[in-house]
Amino acid sequence: MSSTDDTVDGTAFATMAELGIDPDEFVAVDDDGQPAEPAAPVPVLAVVGRPNVGKSTLVNRLIGRREAVVQDIPGVTRDRVSYDGLWNGRRFTLVDTGGWEPDATGLQAAVAAQAEYAIRSADAVMLVVDASVGATSTDEAVARVLRRSDRPVLLAATKVDDDRLTSDTAALWRLGLGQPYPVSGLHGRGSGDLLDAVLEALPESPRDQFGAGGGGPRRVALIGKPNVGKSSLLNRVSGEVRSVVHDVAGTTVDPVDSLVELDGEVWRFVDTAGLRKRVKTASGMEYYASLRTQAAIEAAEVAVVLIDASEPIAEQDQRVITMVEEAGRALVLVFNKWDLVDEDRRNAMKRELERDLVRVQWAERVNVSALTGRSVAKIAPALRTALESWDRRIPTGRLNGWLSEVVAATPPPVRGGKQPKILFATQATTRPPTFVLFTSGFLEAGYRRFIERRLREEFGFAGSPVRISVRVREKRSKK
Numbered sequence: 001m002s003s004t005d006d007t008v009d010g011t012a013f014a015t016m017a018e019l020g021i022d023p024d025e026f027v028a029v030d031d032d033g034q035p036a037e038p039a040a041p042v043p044v045l046a047v048v049g050r051p052n053v054g055k056s057t058l059v060n061r062l063i064g065r066r067e068a069v070v071q072d073i074p075g076v077t078r079d080r081v082s083y084d085g086l087w088n089g090r091r092f093t094l095v096d097t098g099g100w101e102p103d104a105t106g107l108q109a110a111v112a113a114q115a116e117y118a119i120r121s122a123d124a125v126m127l128v129v130d131a132s133v134g135a136t137s138t139d140e141a142v143a144r145v146l147r148r149s150d151r152p153v154l155l156a157a158t159k160v161d162d163d164r165l166t167s168d169t170a171a172l173w174r175l176g177l178g179q180p181y182p183v184s185g186l187h188g189r190g191s192g193d194l195l196d197a198v199l200e201a202l203p204e205s206p207r208d209q210f211g212a213g214g215g216g217p218r219r220v221a222l223i224g225k226p227n228v229g230k231s232s233l234l235n236r237v238s239g240e241v242r243s244v245v246h247d248v249a250g251t252t253v254d255p256v257d258s259l260v261e262l263d264g265e266v267w268r269f270v271d272t273a274g275l276r277k278r279v280k281t282a283s284g285m286e287y288y289a290s291l292r293t294q295a296a297i298e299a300a301e302v303a304v305v306l307i308d309a310s311e312p313i314a315e316q317d318q319r320v321i322t323m324v325e326e327a328g329r330a331l332v333l334v335f336n337k338w339d340l341v342d343e344d345r346r347n348a349m350k351r352e353l354e355r356d357l358v359r360v361q362w363a364e365r366v367n368v369s370a371l372t373g374r375s376v377a378k379i380a381p382a383l384r385t386a387l388e389s390w391d392r393r394i395p396t397g398r399l400n401g402w403l404s405e406v407v408a409a410t411p412p413p414v415r416g417g418k419q420p421k422i423l424f425a426t427q428a429t430t431r432p433p434t435f436v437l438f439t440s441g442f443l444e445a446g447y448r449r450f451i452e453r454r455l456r457e458e459f460g461f462a463g464s465p466v467r468i469s470v471r472v473r474e475k476r477s478k479k
Contacts, residue, residue, distance in 0.1 A: 043202040044093045045085075046122035048146075050138040051099025053130040054158045058185035059083060059096045062195060087195040092202055095122060124152040124201040127177060131157035131165050135175055143175040152201040155180045156194055161187055217259060217268040218387060221300035223293060223324070225316040228306045229336040232370040234271045237262050237379065263380035270296045297323060301431075302330035302386050302463075304379070309335035309367065310345065313352045321360055328432040330386035330464045331363040334379065339369040362456060364463040386463025392433060394459055396426050399435075406454050412439075412447050423473060434467040443470050 047055050063085045081096045119125050125146060129139050146153045157169040160182035172180035181197060183190035222230045238260045258269045272293040297303055303324040307317050324331050341349070357363075364382040368375045403425050412420045420441030428434045435455070437443065448468050455466060 041206050042084075042091045042093055043123040043204070043206045044082075044095060044121065045124050045126055045198055045202060046095045046097060046119050047126045047128060048097050048119065048142065049099070049128035050136065050142065053099075053128050054185050055099075055128045056096055058128060058156065058158050058183065058191075059094055061183075061185045061188055061191050062087075062198075063094060087199060090199055090202075092198070119146070119149060119151065122151060123203055123206050124154065124198070125149070126154040126156055126198070127175075128156045128158050129172060129175075129180070130159055131169050131172070131180075131182060132159045134168065135172055140175065143177055147176055153177050154194070154197055154201055157182045158185050160184050160189060217266045218302065218383070219268045219300045220270065220383060221296045221303045221329070222269055222271045222306065223297065223303055223320055224306035225308075225314065225320065228308045229370045230271050230306050233306065233334070233336060233368070233376070234258060234260075234269055236370045236373055236376055237269070263377060265380065267380075267383070270300060272296050294323065297327050297329060300329055301390065302332060302383055303327075304332045304334050304383075306334050306336050308337055309349065310337045310340040312348070313356045318356060321357070321363075325360070325465055328465055328467070330383075330390040330432070331360065332379070332382045332386050332463060333357075333360070333363045333365045335365070335367045336370055338367045338374060339372050341367075362462060362464070362466075382463065389461040389464035390432055391430050392459070392461065392464075393430050394427050394433075399425050399427060402458055403451075406451070410450070412441075412443055415442060415444065420472075428469070432465045432467060433461060434469065436469045436471055438471050438473060440473055442472060 047059055049055050063083045083094045083096065085092050085094050127139075127142060127146060129135060135143075155172060155175065155177040157172055157180045160166055160169065161184045166182050169180045169182045181190060181194045183194050185191075222234060224230055238258055258271065260267050260269050305317070305320055305324060307313060321331070321333075335349075364386050366375060366378045366382050368379065370376070403422065407422055412422065418441060420439050420443055422437055422439050422443075424438040426436055428436045437451070448470065452466050452468055455461065455468075
């Protein structure tokens with residue numbers, strides 16, 4: 001070992017070779033954690049039908065995994081939700097929709113509007129009818145609308161769990177949509193024949209290719225507690241009614257994907273269910289919605305956490321932020337309903353930010369009103385800043401030169417009568433930026449936080465978490 005081991009103030013640093021460290025172990029590959037090259041656009045199949053006929057159960061069967069939220073009550077699915085499907089080597093997208101009732105009012109009318117939009121944007125449509133009940137007046141009304149559309153239509157007779165109901169499906173020919181395909185979403189009976197028919201109906205490539213080309217849109221998870229305005233904000237930035245919005249808290253159940261052009265750039269926004277409880281204590285529909293929200297955070301690159309600015313910051317807001325932190329995603333805090341904030345509330349918010357959100361002072365912050373559109377345009381610059389920090393890499397030479405100055409000015413605290421020395425530092429990965437410090441002894445948590453704070457002062461990293469790992473060099477036995 002070189003004479004640098006005898007330094008007391010830690011200002012001299014050993015090389016990686018002297019420490020016996022393989023440099024390749026800590027050099028991130030350029031595409032490590034990067035999204036794969038965008039695949040060619042795939043055709044879209046919209047799955048529609050009246051409430052509680054088993055659309056989501058059938059979707060889960062067709063995609064071969066349990067993703068759509070399913071519960072034995074009508075109206076669980078409300079938005080149109082996209083899932084990737086694969087059959088016989090061909091990829092396609094299934095869009096699950098809420099129950100469609102042509103004469104619905106209130107919340108159900110908004111759900112029906114989402115189903116109608118899904119039909120207009122799809123390459124083919126699958127109408128799901130409950131074979132155990134037969135064609136109802138609602139099914140007939142939906143069939144009349146589909147017969148007038150210029151999209152290929154498939155008719156799936158679901159809940160055919162045994163041979164007794166197979167003959168009853170022949171009565172569905174009167175809907176005028178062609179051959180009914182008997183299928184059981186629960187057991188998978190007839191699903192292969194239905195998928196073969198799906199591939200025949202779908203074109204090789206979609207008729208509409210939004211945002212094609214480029215390196216693929218950045219993925220943004222829109223999260224927060226119930227009723228903070230996530231769906232309203234998504235509708236505002238997309239310029240269309242993309243998610244169902246209602247005064248009832250918890251309207252969104254499934255994560256809803258949207259390609260949105262914001263500030264001249266296409267982003268993939270994912271509107272998620274509001275998180276009321278911890279996943280461990282949630283049950284039923286809420287439990288599966290929580291799991292999908294967690295999965296949406298893991299799949300995203302940056303999370304937009306919506307907080308109701310008109311109310312005190314709640315424990316649930318902090319729990320959502322902690323989920324993003326633990327997932328290592330870039331973070332933008334958006335304080336919604338700013339049009340309801342008066343001077344007294346602003347002063348109270350300053351105190352709450354200093355008390356409750358001190359650990360995420362690095363997060364980008366934007367004050368908006370989804371209702372009026374106030375400052376919504378500021379979200380895109382905040383997203384770019386956070387993602388740039390999330391992707392940032394500091395050269396090893398510059399990092400160690402800076403660190404030697406920091407350690408010389410403020411050495412690590414003495415522990416057990418000995419002062420640990422920082423021998424070398426390197427940035428192991430990006431997304432999020434992760435730094436490894438090789439030391440001769442343990443570094444206190446307070447000193448690691450000090451290093452992180454100075455890192456941010458020098459190199460920025462606004463909007464991104466920074467992780468610091470310490471590796472203590474093992475003592476070598478003298479021979």
